[in-house]
Each structure stands twice: as C-alpha cells, then as structure tokens.
Amino acid sequence: MDSQGSFPLGPSSLTEALYESVRKRIVNGEIAPGEKLTEVRIASEYNVARPTAKACLERLTALGLLRRSVHKTAVVPKLDEDEIRDLYFSRETVERAAVAALARRGVVPPAAVRAQAAMKAAATDMAFENQVEADIAFHAALVTGVGSRRLARMHEVILGEIHLTMGQFQAHRTTHPMNVAREHDDILKAIEDADPEAAQQCLTHHLDQAQDRLIGQLRREGGAVAEPSREAPA
C-alpha cells in the first residue's frame, strides 16, 4: 500500500514544515475529530524520525489542537458546548481589548482592510476554506495591528481552536458570508470613528452571532457529525 511516505513538505525547516502541514490537516478537518494520531503514524506518513513527530505533536498539544494525557495517544478534540462558550469568552476578552486599543488611536490596520477585501472576494464564488481563512485573517489582523506581541500570541492560540472548530462544523456553509462581511465593516467604521465603546459593541455582537451559529449547529448535528471522509471517494 501507499501507507508510507508521500505528503508534501512545503516551506522551510523540517520540524516547522511538518508542524505546519499537520496543523493544516487538522484545522481543515482532513483529520476527523476523535481520530487518533500516534507518533509512529506521523513519522511514517512523512518519512521523518519519531522524535521529530513527537515534537510536532507536543507543539500542537500545547496549542490545544490536540489532546492527550500521559502515555496515551493524541486525539483531535471535538469541542462541546461548554468549551465553545469558554473559547468565545476568551476570544472576546482578547479582541475587545484589541479593537478598543485600535479605536483609541482611530487607525485601522492596513492588513485588516486587505483581509476584509479578501473576505468579500471569497464571499461570492470561492471555496469554503477561503472564506474561513479570510475571516480568520481579518480578526488576526485586528489583533496584530495593536502591536502587542503578547496579545497577539494569546490570540494566535485562540484562533487556532476557532479555526479547528469552524473547520469541523463548517458553520460558514449555513451563513451568508456577506452578513459577516457587513459586521466586519461595522467594526472597522467604529475604529475609524475613534469610538472604543461602539467598536467593542460591534465586535461583541459579531462574535455572539458566530458563537450562536456554532452552538446551534452543534445541537442540530448532535454527536452525529457528517464525516463522509471515511469511505471510498465518491
């Protein structure tokens, strides 16, 4: 079988490339939630040594993209309702501080504008994953635009889990992306107007919407997630 050795390793250093590749596969839902990721499996799939795979899994575990306890196999987590609430509470904490800081200065980060443009472009015809990417990029741009290394670092972890959850639920499929884009515009406008209160309010509204969509979908699907990736390619 082709059970060993042919996943492309893209960018730079070995560990880095491996990490990025596995990360992408997880957040895009290619690796189903609940699926087990052993060190030897990663090692053989990518033709790397086990310590390298181990380091990769450890990094992903630290970021919350994998779960494991001692001597047990790492699994891709499936967030329940409480965890999604917790995740969004933390996300709101960080992003509210970010937009407030931006609004106090009254300047919109250029990267956020670019991401918003990409968002609108992806809203009409592009693939689902591009919409998610653009949405993530927009929020990331807001936070990195503040210029605080540590805030950005915290947000990166949060966004990783957000990305994972969106990839699993594919919540954007059930939503009109233009609505999301409109809410993004509201946030940008409040920042431009140098109105921290309004910016925080718009952001909270935006995130609450997203959270409700996710939880609604979670309840609808129950535990019976549609994972058609199990059988032969149709």
Place this chain on the structure above:
Amino acid sequence: MDSQGSFPLGPSSLTEALYESVRKRIVNGEIAPGEKLTEVRIASEYNVARPTAKACLERLTALGLLRRSVHKTAVVPKLDEDEIRDLYFSRETVERAAVAALARRGVVPPAAVRAQAAMKAAATDMAFENQVEADIAFHAALVTGVGSRRLARMHEVILGEIHLTMGQFQAHRTTHPMNVAREHDDILKAIEDADPEAAQQCLTHHLDQAQDRLIGQLRREGGAVAEPSREAPA
C-alpha cells in the same frame, strides 16, 4: 565534582521535574538575565540526555521565559521598558476580564482569600520570595476562579513573565507589602459588592502602580544590573 550532576529532581516525570526545576531557577533570578543556557549544560547539570534538556528549553522558550533564534543559544531575557508595558497591557486585559466576570457573580474565589491571607502573613517577616509567590498566587486565584480554562492558560503564560521580571528586579523590596495587600482587599471588596466597574478600576490602579514601580526601578538601575561577569581587559 560539583560541576556535574547534583541538582535535586523533585516531583514526578523526568521532563516535568526538569522543567519545573529550571523554571524555578529562572524566575527566582538564580540564573541571571542574559545568561546563556546551552542544551548540553542543562543535560550535564541534571544528568539527563540532551533531547530531554532540549525539550525543556523549548517549553520555556514557548512560555517566553527564554529567548532564542535558530541555531543560537537560549538566553534568559531581560525585559526593557517597552516589553514591560506590553506585558502589563496583556496582563490587564486578562485580569480585567476576570475580575469583571467574578464581580458579575459577586463571589470571591476561596483560593484568592487564602492567597491574600498568605500575602499578609508574608508581608511582615517572611522572605522576599514568599511575598512574590503570594502575590502571584493571589492574581492566579482570581483568574482561575472564573473557571475558564483558556483564560487561565493565557494568564499562566503572562504570570510566568511577570514572575521572571519581579524576580529580576526584586521590586517588592522597595515597596511596603501592606500597600499591595490593601489594594488586593479593595479588589476583593468590589467583587463581593458585585460591582464590575469598581473591580476593574481597582485592578487597573493596582496594576498601574506595580508597572510604575517596575519601570521606575528599571530606569534607576539602568542596564547596570549586578553581573560583574562582563569585565574585559581595556
């Protein structure tokens, strides 16, 4: 003889114990800022293999307690004024959200009360490190009391760097610990009164005080920290 292999490894698993030990040595200032930590040094000091030491350094680097770029030795960071501001900005973001959440419920976490008691006990006669520990424990209790795993995780990283900085500057030496304890009491009281606004205000005041003390000390000491290991023939 004493150059290799006799640091006590306390608690549990090897990597865990190693990590905890090195972490403590760093945050307590036993390892001076700017000091280089090579993998082989850790490995020989603790009689562990180099991969184990490597993993330890990687974890500490991820937490911000060490800095290193590729192929270069890890060093204990010395935070400058900008970084301290950034650190306290992030800290305020997290802790403000925490006390607001607590005040909304109107309940003070028992752990915070206990930590505050320890703080007052340490204020009079105990060693400097105990005061720092108690202060850290108090703030940690506030955040973990919210019950958000992710907020607590973010805060843990922040507190690590806070601990490091306090250990380096020993800012508490120049302060009356009773003042700090009083400010802690104000925060607790506002939470008990279920007044989120007041709680946030007390917290911000408390943290701003601490930040100013740190920056003041930084400016006073300048770069002239007591590390006479620099001397070179003129």
Place this chain on the structure above:
DNA sequence: CGCGCATACTTGTCTGACGATTTGCGACGA
C-alpha cells in the same frame, strides 16, 4: 589595522534501542 577565511561550538535531525505504562483480550474460577 581591517577584512576574509578556517576552525570550534552549538543546534537540528536521524537511527536505534530499552524500560515503563496503558489497554485490550483471553483464561480461569466462582
């Protein structure tokens, strides 16, 4: 005295191996 090259040091990665722990399956006894 400055610049470039060679050497030493450190890290990145791999191979290979052994002990420890967990887990699942099967056998034995009540």
Place this chain on the structure above:
DNA sequence: TCGTCGCAAATCGTCAGACAAGTATGCGCG
C-alpha cells in the same frame, strides 16, 4: 454464565551516539 485476574501487544518516555548545518570567533594575510 459472569466477573475478575493476568498476560501480551501497542504506545509512549527516555536515553545514547552520530552526522550535518549553521553561527560565532579567532587567526592570518593583505
């Protein structure tokens, strides 16, 4: 027949040794 115990397989934790690659430092040469 059912429950419990024990053994074996799978997996992880740790270690040892080695080579390659990158960085920094010192030396010699111009």
